[in-house]
Amino acid sequence: MGRSPCCEKAHTNKGAWTKEEDQRLVAYIRAHGEGCWRSLPKAAGLLRCGKSCRLRWINYLRPDLKRGNFTEEEDDLIITLHQILGNKWSLIAGRLPGRTDNEIKNYWNTHIKRKLLARGIDPKTHRQLISAPATATGAPSGGRREGQQAAASPQSSGGAGHSSDDDSASLGGIDLNLSLSPPSQPSSPVAAVVAN
DNA sequence: AATATGCGCAACCGCTCCGTG
DNA sequence: ACACGGAGCGGTTGCGCATAT
Known part of the structure; x- marks a missing residue:
C-alpha cells in the first residue's frame, strides 16, 4: 500500500553488524537511553534503520542478556508457556529473564519442535500425535525449510490461533499472569510462573 | 582432502497494535 | 471518530559453521 518505508533504505547498511557499529550503538x-528508535541511528551516527538498531540492541547488545545454552528448566518452561500462549514469543520471553523473543523463537524452531516430535507430540497443538512419526529419532526428514513451513501455516496471522482455547484450562492449575512485564525480576522462572 | 548437506543464529520484512494530534 | 506515525511482533530468509559422505 502507500505506506512510507520505516527508513531510507538507499542510505542504510544491511546485513551483519560490525564491531564499530555495535560500539556506537551501545555507547x-x-x-541517552532507548529513546526514539527512528531518530536514533542518525543521532548515533549509524547508517542503519531504527528497526535494525532496536533489534540489534534487544537481541544481542543488551547487557542483561544471558546467552549460552538453554537449561532443561528453561526448556520445560518454554514448552509450557507455548502450550498456553502459542507463538507469542515476546510474552514467553517476558517470562524468561535474559532471553529474547528471537532467541526463543529460534530455539523453538530448531530444538524444541524436534524434541516434541520425537516424543510423539504435535508441537503446534501439544497433543499426542495419532501415529508416531517415522523420524521419531529426531531428524525431521528433508530440508530445514520443510519444518519451518509446517510451523508457519495456519496460526500465523494476527490472532492467537493456537490450541489454548481448551488447553489452558487443563494445565494443572498453573495460573499465569499474562500481563506484560519486563523480563527481569524472578530469580527462578519456573517458580515465578507457578507462583503467579 | 574435497564436496555436499544439514544446522543454528542473526537479521530483514511486512503486518498489526497503540498512542497522539 | 478518524488518520497518521512509530514501535513492536512474528514469520521468513541468508549466511557461516559443523558434520557426513
Missing part, C-alpha cells in the same frame, strides 16, 4: 544508548 549511544548508554549515554
